[in-house]
Amino acid sequence: MSSLELIDRLGSLGLVPSHRIIVGVDYGTTYTGASYVSTKGKADLDNIVLISSWPGPTRDTEKILKTPSRIAYKVDNPQVSKQRWGYQVEPGMMAYSWTKLLLDENTPLTKYDDATLDDSSGTGILKLPKGKTAVDVVSNYLSEVYKHILKSIAKQITDEALSITPLEFWFTVPAIWSDQAQSATRTAAQRAGFGSRMGDHIFLISEPEAAAIAALKKYTTNSMGGSVKPGDGVLICDCGGGTVDITTYLVEATHPELIFEELCTGIGGKCGSTAVDRNLYQLMSDRFGDAFDSLPMRRKGPGSEFMKNFEVIKRDFGNSDEERIFELPINMTVEDPNPQHFDDEERMVIIHSDDLRSIFDPVVNQILSLVRQQMKDAVAEAGRGVINRVILAGGFGDSEYLREAFRKEFWSTDRVTVTVPDNPQAAIVQGAALRGLQGLRSTAKKCRRHYGTVIGIPFREGIDSEHDSYIDSFSGKKMVSGIMEWIIAKGEKYSDNHSCMVPFYRNHRDFYGLKFYEKLYSCDSNHDPERVDEPGSYPWSHITSSPSNTHLEGVRCVGSICTDLTGVDLGLFDYKYDSIGKVYRIEFELKVVFGAREGLLKFETICQGKVSGSTTIDFSTAKFY
Template identity: 30%
Template sequence: MDFEKLTIDERKIIVGIDFGTTYSGIAWAETQRPDRRLPVTSWPVSKTIREGESSDKVPTKLRYNNNNIEWGFSIPMSAPTSEIIDWFKLDLEPTLTSPAGVMRNSAAREGRNVDKLVTDYISALGDHLMYTLKEKLGEGVVKSTPLEFVVTVPAIWTDRAKDKTKQACMRAAGLSTTKPLIHLISEPEAAAIYALHGLDPHGLKVGDSFVICDAGGGTVDLISYTITKLKPILEVTEATPGTGSLCGSTFLNMRFRNFLKAKLGNEEGFDDEVLAEAMEKFERTVKRQFTVNAPPDETYIIPVGGLANNKELGISRGRYSLKASDLQMIFEPVIQEVIKLVKDQISSSAVPISAVLLVGGFGASNYLKERLRSSIDKKIKIMQPPNAWLAVVHGAVMKGLAQCAPEKLTMVKVANRKARKHYGTEWRTRYDEKIHSHLREKKHWCGLDGCWKVYTMEWFIRKGDSVSENEPFLTSFVWTGPVTQGRIKKIKMDIYADRTPRDAPVARDDNVSLLCHVEADVSHIQENLLQRRKGNDGQWYYEMNCKIEAVYLSASTQYTLLYQNQRYNSVTAEYV
């Protein structure tokens, strides 16, 4: 394919940002060379310790040092642990509960605004990205080529947490200088696009279904897909609504930290610096090397410089020997949680599952793979695509390329997704004793139509429905208001969601929660174009027959108002 033939308006630089709980990654590509996706691997470093740190990702850590913001590898290793802010991504979604026995570490975050932390961190990422792009492409190219960002978010998050991420990106100094387009994509979907693109030899065929298990630092997200087409491009549809929970590898780190404090916390010389060095060794080496086949008495060396020799505790020459049996105890509760998620996803699927694809940093764990292997049906293949740690960020770039020029640059297409909940809005409807008897107390008189009315739910999507980016949902409604109260300037609508597994209810109850306020500015529509009607009570009313169009994307929703065949994009959605 001749990518040079892209039209001028299709020429862009696409940037994927994988903002993670423990590590974050950036990759980018030019639309003219879409097969060349380049991850950022060199990062600013603190002058004191590390020289020329090269890594596929950068730690998601901040430190406010007087007026300086230090981030990632630029935080000196000697910095007190109490000043380092990490795992703050989890605070965007406080509704998720942590696994049993694990406390979220938020000492350094207390009293800090999570939106500011996320904005500051993404600003730093954005500044470094712009520096990298100018270095690689030259300032002229970067200035003259539009940038588009695709930011990944956990699929299990609420719409509000996803929207908060997007808002932080829009505020981030490093990104906002170019006023670019920012799209959201769910992490498992991004991982699926990347993993499937490289899966040709694995013999998955049309009709086969598989689970993508994206096991990252904080969240584990699962989603099942069915292959519907192999040529000209691979096309899949979601087989079951996604699931997931907080049981990523961060929780292994927390369990290790708690274990070490309990074991060595009372030893003389054990302090933040010793703990930080031990954590680094666990994170970079031990956690990744541990396998199911390790004999129980095998040991892993953890540095504990400055601690006196203690044979009983296993400390010798500043090194602590961590037993495989202890490591298994640290791993198992978190692994069990992931196994349960995978088993539940397989059993809730309406179609037989042929394979489980493990992606994400934790997804690359040999221990997780082997434990999963021994826990599920032997007929199901377990695959770990190469480069699993970067699957999400590469998939984000591939999605961004496809959005720019769908015909030319789509490599893997997710044709349909499954709605995770019922979506709808509340309108007044004529009271009908046969249907609404349970709402009798709530009926009220309508002067315009001269009848009793009652508020009921109008569901435009039901849980499990197939939703496609190419097929918007339209909801018709009539907006009324007495002419005596002045012209209509804004049309407001509340969108509700019901996450429970039941059938969608007739009227709103305690399980139906407000998702967002959608507001359309119609003040620019000329007064004489607004329809009016005389009511049964003799008063004049505005009566506008409108439609709201909702397009459900991978991790966000776009709303448009339609009135008298005109499209009004002046619709804002504020998530609550």
């Protein structure tokens, strides 16, 4: 019985509160939001409370649904007495932003990613304080979010009631996230205090699935914009600050309950709204050179007055067909300035509508390319044009310029309805809470990548290289190493807690330890390579660098699984003697669980008919940008 089931059981006996509070947390690249709902009341979307008050003097209004994902440390800002976060970070402070993207350094850039991401650390944005890791910075930030969430809930139910009420935290993560990045997110949340109280738990849910839960729930209970019907194919395009995630769902039923499943393998890229910001920086650098490049980040980076003013322009762009001129104040000295681009007297950068289109279009085109590819994949899977609705979610989904591009691309040509939830920024955090409240989820998912391990097989003359051959010390047979044994294939359908059993054997001697290490590999390409070292693969565990903007689709190491069989009865295994001494043939099975409620890969080792010892994974820490 799991600890969560135990809490439920004790609750039914009246020994602990039977109700819980479900908390959705959307930690984003640029902004973070949260919601909560009690299981005591009606299990309804309308009962979810969106946290709409966040601390700090730089917020525009008293009611705001998200807070900036940035933190400023006292050591960098002597004028403050403690670390500042969110809206507490004032323009001019040295702060750390976009840190979420650094949690996924293990994933190489793809053709759908923002090519300038590789260079962003050079601009000082994707930057870490000396002596701190990305997990350290994220946990420092999330610790402040955690305290604010508890404070917000306590206002509603009192501190005393909160202290005895279990909390379920549902963290949203990009569906394109690597397993290492998901684990890093969970680790950062735990270090921040989430799940630290007795009875509290942390779960993960993909951002597009959370968006789908909220959007589909709304569109099946509210006919505005046309209700979703059984048989509809609904493409969710979650456009956030750092990532864009696209998943297509087939609606199977709407009454008496909503039932839907993933239609085809989702895709995505690191091409969110921060890519628009990076394009702005590139335009400024091209036009003003060192005058702009040499400015300290506090004058031009996230949270600066320059970028706060650009955020207003970015949100509003596309609301009018009128050609306009925009002004961005910045204290910059430009030699012999072009008056079309810079007002030297007023210290204003002058931006034209054409400039904004040049900044937006590369990012919008990347997103449209992702959607078109997903539509092709959906047709291939269903045998027909099944997608009849696109739902835009996420902060960037609120961009009128992006929405209009979608309408022109998909409504005018394919008659696909493009809709946006009434509050696209809140959809994800509402869906996360609904997942915990109602258990709503996709009944089946499509695996995003191949997963497997390396095995040895009998040597094949004329096929295998002698370089990879070896003699098995137990059987005496000639074998070949480096062959991939794929556990689950990309695109394979699976449901919650789908498990795969992988048989292993190891030759063991008395003077060896009984801890065994097996590397788990993944591959994002549609092709599943036969060998771990197929061209384009990176089978080793630790990579210190890689070429810029390389699109890698080979085999990559996810991490090293440690199976500790100390204490098993060696007398139950076959053995033989050779020139060295006794050698045992130890056989066991590795159980790999996909779709676990915790949101992470889970492992168990079955040896001699029972779960044996402990099984853990050490994720690889490669760096790709």
